[in-house]
Amino acid sequence: MIEELLLYNFRNYKTLRLKPSEAINIFIGQNGQGKTNILEAIKVILSSEKLRSCEYRDLIFKKEESGSIISKIKNNQSFDEIKIIFRENKKTILINDKPSNGPQLKKKWSEVTFTPDSLNIIKSTPELRRQLIDELMFQTSNESLDRYQKFKKILLNRNKILKNFKEGKSTLNETNKLLRIIDPLFTEVSTQITEKRIKTLNEFKPYFDVATQNIFNSESQVEIHYQASGKKLNQVDHNFIHNLIENRILELKSAELSIGHSLVGPQKHDIDFIFDNHNARSYCSQGQQRALILAFKMAQIVYHYRLRGYYPILLLDDVMSELDEYRTKEIFRFLIQLPTQIFITTTDLNLNLSESEIKKEIKIFKINHGSIVSERVIQCQI
Numbered sequence: 001m002i003e004e005l006l007l008y009n010f011r012n013y014k015t016l017r018l019k020p021s022e023a024i025n026i027f028i029g030q031n032g033q034g035k036t037n038i039l040e041a042i043k044v045i046l047s048s049e050k051l052r053s054c055e056y057r058d059l060i061f062k063k064e065e066s067g068s069i070i071s072k073i074k075n076n077q078s079f080d081e082i083k084i085i086f087r088e089n090k091k092t093i094l095i096n097d098k099p100s101n102g103p104q105l106k107k108k109w110s111e112v113t114f115t116p117d118s119l120n121i122i123k124s125t126p127e128l129r130r131q132l133i134d135e136l137m138f139q140t141s142n143e144s145l146d147r148y149q150k151f152k153k154i155l156l157n158r159n160k161i162l163k164n165f166k167e168g169k170s171t172l173n174e175t176n177k178l179l180r181i182i183d184p185l186f187t188e189v190s191t192q193i194t195e196k197r198i199k200t201l202n203e204f205k206p207y208f209d210v211a212t213q214n215i216f217n218s219e220s221q222v223e224i225h226y227q228a229s230g231k232k233l234n235q236v237d238h239n240f241i242h243n244l245i246e247n248r249i250l251e252l253k254s255a256e257l258s259i260g261h262s263l264v265g266p267q268k269h270d271i272d273f274i275f276d277n278h279n280a281r282s283y284c285s286q287g288q289q290r291a292l293i294l295a296f297k298m299a300q301i302v303y304h305y306r307l308r309g310y311y312p313i314l315l316l317d318d319v320m321s322e323l324d325e326y327r328t329k330e331i332f333r334f335l336i337q338l339p340t341q342i343f344i345t346t347t348d349l350n351l352n353l354s355e356s357e358i359k360k361e362i363k364i365f366k367i368n369h370g371s372i373v374s375e376r377v378i379q380c381q382i
């Protein structure tokens with residue numbers, strides 16, 4: 001859990017010192033005051049990932065040269081001080097004053113984030129749906145995160161080879177020689193990642209079923225299908241997937257050479273949500289699509305607990321504005337009882353729950369123009 005958060009020249013905060021509750025924290029304030037900025041700092045500290053896509057320089061208080069986030073974080077095994085410094089569009093990560101990197105942060109802690117954007121994943125780009133399944137996969141083991149980092153490096157090199165050819169920096173002969181070396185490795189790691197994603201989805205399925213039955217009152221049948229090269233893959237079969245990727249590379253070779261980057265591999269795969277035998281993207285209403293992703297994330301939290309024995313930290317950015325009263329109530333009832341630290345932003349404090357339903361400490365921070373103007377604690381009986 002986060003014991004302390006310090007911000008210096010981060011977004012609209014000159015300086016901020018936050019001592020959160022180990023249970024529920026609510027940031028309340030009008031639009032544009034800096035509520036999401038605090039959540040963003042927490043997200044970066046826990047995962048090294050940004051909440052909203054932007055450049056690192058956008059995170060620095062305007063016109064300043066650098067900004068930083070410092071946090072003291074405790075878990076069962078350790079107590080660490082994390083420092084992240086942003087300067088000249090770069091970030092530096094220090095764990096207990098030693099240089100570190102994003103994957104290290106990801107391995108140390110887990111978080112599950114709910115944002116209005118993340119709730120719209122079903123109809124957005126495949127990249128965000130891949131992130132959804134990759135987050136799930138990284139939860140299962142640190143090894144899968146290492147494998148993914150390795151894959152990203154190989155993909156970067158492969159793309160460089162194809163780009164060099166496109167830009168006339170290397171001949172077809174030279175390019176073919178290099179591809180002959182890199183492609184067996186690329187195919188193997190791509191196969192391993194695809195296999196692991198499918199395996200994770202299969203293990204996750206029972207948890208997702210329970211969550212969708214709760215949210216949709218058992219009325220509907222929901223499935224998730226993994227899509228690779230236009231094929232539905234639900235079985236882990238190493239040779240089949242390996243051949244599929246190998247053949248696809250041959251098929252798309254000339255297209256890859258003329259476009260100058262890889263068109264094959266797990267960075268092109270997708271997942272489809274199937275709702276009562278129809279693709280949710282075109283069949284479900286906006287609200288149903290959001291509810292599906294909520295079910296996914298609720299199931300992810302339980303799955304994480306089953307795998308690791310503790311719950312991830314939860315970040316909820318303005319999600320109440322996206323859901324109807326019934327769903328908000330159901331979701332909050334579920335989340336708020338979890339024995340983990342929770343951070344919530346909202347413009348109005350209407351959780352739709354009676355205080356007797358919330359049996360935990362709630363710390364409420366009022367945010368105004370880049371500072372905490374008041375702080376109060378509601379102690380609820382345990």
Ligand SMILES: Nc1ncnc2c1ncn2[C@@H]1O[C@H](COP(=O)(O)OP(=O)(O)OP(=O)(O)O)[C@@H](O)[C@H]1O
Nearest residue numbers: 011012031032033034035036037058059060061062
């Ligand atoms: N680099 C920066 N330097 C200074 N201010 C910034 C910087 N980046 C963003 N801001 C300011 O931060 C504010 C937005 O903060 P944030 O997104 O946290 O708002 P919010 O309280 O979550 O609002 P809403 O309720 O609308 O979501 C804006 O006023 C914006 O101008």
Ligand SMILES: [Mg+2]
Nearest residue numbers: 035036318345
């Ligand atoms: Mg906000």
